[in-house]
Amino acid sequence: MITTTSLYDQLTSLYKEKRNDTESAWLSNLREDAFKAFTRNGFPTTKQEDWRFTNIAPFLKEDFLLHPGEASLHSSKKAGSIPQFDAHEIVLKNGMLNEDVTIPGISISPLRTALKDERFKSYLSKHIPLNAQPMAALNTAMFEHGIVIEADKNIIADKPIHVTYIYNAAEPVFVQPRLLIIANKSSKLQVVESLLIMGESPIFINSVTECYVAENAQADHYVLQVTPPNVRWVNFNQTIQSADSLYNNYTYTLPGGLLFRNNIHLDLNGTNTESHLYGLYLTGPGQLTDNHTCVNHLNPNCFSNELYKGVLMRDSRAVFNGKIFVQQDAQKTNAFQQNNNMLLSNNAIIDSKPQLEIFADDVKCSHGSTVGNFNDEALFYLKARGIGDVAARNLLVNAFAFDVTNKIQVPAVQEYVEKIITQKMAEAYD
Amino acid sequence: MLLDIKNLQASVENKQILKGINLQVNPGEVHAIMGPNGSGKSSLASVLTGRQNYEVTGGEVSFDGRDLLDMSPEDRAREGLFLAFQYPIEIPGVSNINFLRTALNEIRAYHNEPPIEAKEFLKLTREKQKLVEFDAKLTNRSLNEGFSGGEKKRNEIFQLAMLNPKLSILDETDSGLDIDALRIVSNGVNKLRSDKNAFIVITHYQRLLEYIVPDFVHVLYDGKIVKSGTKELALELEEKGYDWIKEPVTTASV
Numbered sequence: 001m002i003t004t005t006s007l008y009d010q011l012t013s014l015y016k017e018k019r020n021d022t023e024s025a026w027l028s029n030l031r032e033d034a035f036k037a038f039t040r041n042g043f044p045t046t047k048q049e050d051w052r053f054t055n056i057a058p059f060l061k062e063d064f065l066l067h068p069g070e071a072s073l074h075s076s077k078k079a080g081s082i083p084q085f086d087a088h089e090i091v092l093k094n095g096m097l098n099e100d101v102t103i104p105g106i107s108i109s110p111l112r113t114a115l116k117d118e119r120f121k122s123y124l125s126k127h128i129p130l131n132a133q134p135m136a137a138l139n140t141a142m143f144e145h146g147i148v149i150e151a152d153k154n155i156i157a158d159k160p161i162h163v164t165y166i167y168n169a170a171e172p173v174f175v176q177p178r179l180l181i182i183a184n185k186s187s188k189l190q191v192v193e194s195l196l197i198m199g200e201s202p203i204f205i206n207s208v209t210e211c212y213v214a215e216n217a218q219a220d221h222y223v224l225q226v227t228p229p230n231v232r233w234v235n236f237n238q239t240i241q242s243a244d245s246l247y248n249n250y251t252y253t254l255p256g257g258l259l260f261r262n263n264i265h266l267d268l269n270g271t272n273t274e275s276h277l278y279g280l281y282l283t284g285p286g287q288l289t290d291n292h293t294c295v296n297h298l299n300p301n302c303f304s305n306e307l308y309k310g311v312l313m314r315d316s317r318a319v320f321n322g323k324i325f326v327q328q329d330a331q332k333t334n335a336f337q338q339n340n341n342m343l344l345s346n347n348a349i350i351d352s353k354p355q356l357e358i359f360a361d362d363v364k365c366s367h368g369s370t371v372g373n374f375n376d377e378a379l380f381y382l383k384a385r386g387i388g389d390v391a392a393r394n395l396l397v398n399a400f401a402f403d404v405t406n407k408i409q410v411p412a413v414q415e416y417v418e419k420i421i422t423q424k425m426a427e428a429y430d
Numbered sequence: 431m432l433l434d435i436k437n438l439q440a441s442v443e444n445k446q447i448l449k450g451i452n453l454q455v456n457p458g459e460v461h462a463i464m465g466p467n468g469s470g471k472s473s474l475a476s477v478l479t480g481r482q483n484y485e486v487t488g489g490e491v492s493f494d495g496r497d498l499l500d501m502s503p504e505d506r507a508r509e510g511l512f513l514a515f516q517y518p519i520e521i522p523g524v525s526n527i528n529f530l531r532t533a534l535n536e537i538r539a540y541h542n543e544p545p546i547e548a549k550e551f552l553k554l555t556r557e558k559q560k561l562v563e564f565d566a567k568l569t570n571r572s573l574n575e576g577f578s579g580g581e582k583k584r585n586e587i588f589q590l591a592m593l594n595p596k597l598s599i600l601d602e603t604d605s606g607l608d609i610d611a612l613r614i615v616s617n618g619v620n621k622l623r624s625d626k627n628a629f630i631v632i633t634h635y636q637r638l639l640e641y642i643v644p645d646f647v648h649v650l651y652d653g654k655i656v657k658s659g660t661k662e663l664a665l666e667l668e669e670k671g672y673d674w675i676k677e678p679v680t681t682a683s684v
Contacts, residue, residue: 375519376482377519378519378521380481380482380503381515381518381519381521382521382529382533383480383502383503383504383507384479384480384503384504384506384507384512384513384515385507385529385533385589385593386504386507386508386533386536386537386540386593387504387507387529387532387533387536388504388536389504391532391536392504395521395524395528395529395532396521396524398523398524399521399522399523399524399572400523401523402522402523402524403523
């Protein structure tokens with residue numbers, strides 16, 4: 001039998017093998033620190049508070065390939081999985097950028113090439129709490145591919161940038177994509193991440209995205225988790241905002257993969273920032289979606305707003321843990337957080353934990369969590385107009401999700417998400 | 431005959447609410463059902479439309495020749511039964527127009543008809559909005575969200591106009607309406623009346639019947655129809671109140 005130890009051993013020996021790489025010293029040092037941080041505790045277990053409800057061990061028991069073969073990917077398979085989406089398309093096949101993408105004012109480069117530049121030392125893993133985040137540490141120690149998206153100052157992107165990860169899962173694979181987004185001073189960009197999986201073997205994705213939103217810049221960041229059942233995805237997202245910046249994160253997890261763990265960390269490193277975190281998770285049979293968010297107010301006069309909504313079907317589970325820290329200097333903070341859940345089955349379970357820690361004395365903060373079911377009166381109203389059970393439930397689920405889906409600022413993406421909700425819900429009702 | 435109710439009995443949480451209702455409605459007719467609070471008027475509407483929690487304990491109802499009580503609420507609607515709710519619910523996030531298109535298409539699918547063309551739907555919407563004087567701005571809003579009481583009731587009549595049912599039950603549609611709204615709602619209903627459809631108007635007040643003139647008036651008391659007559663009965667009720675109706679029943683039931 002193959003056990004988790006074997007993946008751990010496999011990873012550690014691979015790490016040692018690779019140490020004599022040609023990477024710059026600062027990167028090797030970073031990797032070494034990250035590797036130590038990972039090996040200190042190994043993969044997270046349910047004994048750790050942050051992973052109490054999410055046991056990833058069963059998902060690590062595959063005989064994973066750590067290098068998915070590129071040749072086996074159909075080259076005909078392009079992105080464009082979102083209909084009528086007018087975007088700059090970037091396709092990463094097994095994590096690699098194969099073609100040059102030219103966008104005026106915005107540079108797209110493979111991470112490995114970019115990291116030869118000492119400049120990125122001040123970005124890469126600079127704010128990720130590696131010791132507390134073993135999965136992000138593992139990615140930092142061992143990521144191979146990925147890209148940097150960087151908007152020059154004052155550049156307003158003409159259309160969204162759509163990053164599609166295509167992976168070959170003909171055999172079980174463990175992959176660690178890495179994305180670095182930099183919106184320089186007064187720039188504005190929208191990045192949409194989505195996934196395309198070929199093959200039906202288990203694929204474990206351990207991804208890290210870092211997003212730097214510089215002074216007066218704006219970044220919209222969409223993570224569309226529309227996946228087949230063979231996907232297991234642990235995602236770490238670290239965003240750092242400078243003064244007067246705006247950041248919107250949209251993390252939408254739709255029925256498909258068996259395990260999702262999203263860690264959304266946001267550090268407000270300047271004054272007068274605005275941030276919105278929107279989350280939607282729909283869970284189908286046997287699935288677990290875990291969202292851990294952490295908003296860190298470090299400076300005065302910042303506004304953060306978080307709305308996560310979940311719809312749980314059948315025997316699915318979800319976890320919401322939302323932390324807001326308001327540090328002593330962060331006076332005049334406005335921080336809001338809301339988590340609403342609809343449980344559509346007696347067998348579904350939600351663990352919701354809103355958490356506020358305030359060290360400043362002049363702030364406005366709120367948090368709340370609700371759990372409910374379909375409103376019978378609303379269902380009857382719809383049926384009394386001739387609308388059948390499934391269509392009525394779909395309308396109500398879409399209505400529940402509306403607060404979150406209507407925040408999507410790209411119409412094609414919004415339509416796409418709403419369509420998938422309707423499709424996936426119909427398949428998963430009790 | 432469009433609707434034939436025979437000795438209908440129903441209960442909620444083991445409490446008998448309807449105690450043997452008999453009522454026949456033909457196409458082209460408007461029936462008013464009046465009665466004091468708690469007499470079972472709204473319960474009758476709920477049982478006919480198939481609301482949960484109501485248990486039919488006896489009797490039968492045929493609707494256009496079919497067993498109504500055997501059908502799901504949505505199938506009753508698809509067969510042409512419509513309830514204008516006493517308290518229309520607000521459903522934030524469901525747009526009025528999307529809701530109506532869904533309803534219309536579900537009804538069409540039931541009758542093996544293709545979905546309505548966008549253009550045709552738009553035309554129908556405009557036409558019916560005008561007919562029942564429904565503010566076009568409200569059509570694109572979320573279903574009843576933030577509507578005034580009058581706007582909600584007018585939306586019920588707008589939906590009625592869009593779905594074109596065979597039998598409409600108006601459940602206290604007049605309650606809480608000011609005179610202008612009442613006139614608009616009544617005008618809408620009067621324009622929609624034809625020799626092919628029928629209405630059951632449940633009301634507490636005779637005033638509505640000045641606008642929607644009924645062919646028959648029934649008085650419901652303690653779960654039974656205790657008196658039936660023509661529109662003059664409504665005037666008599668207005669004048670004398672319900673007490674003279676109650677007396678004989680209470681005596682008889684002793």
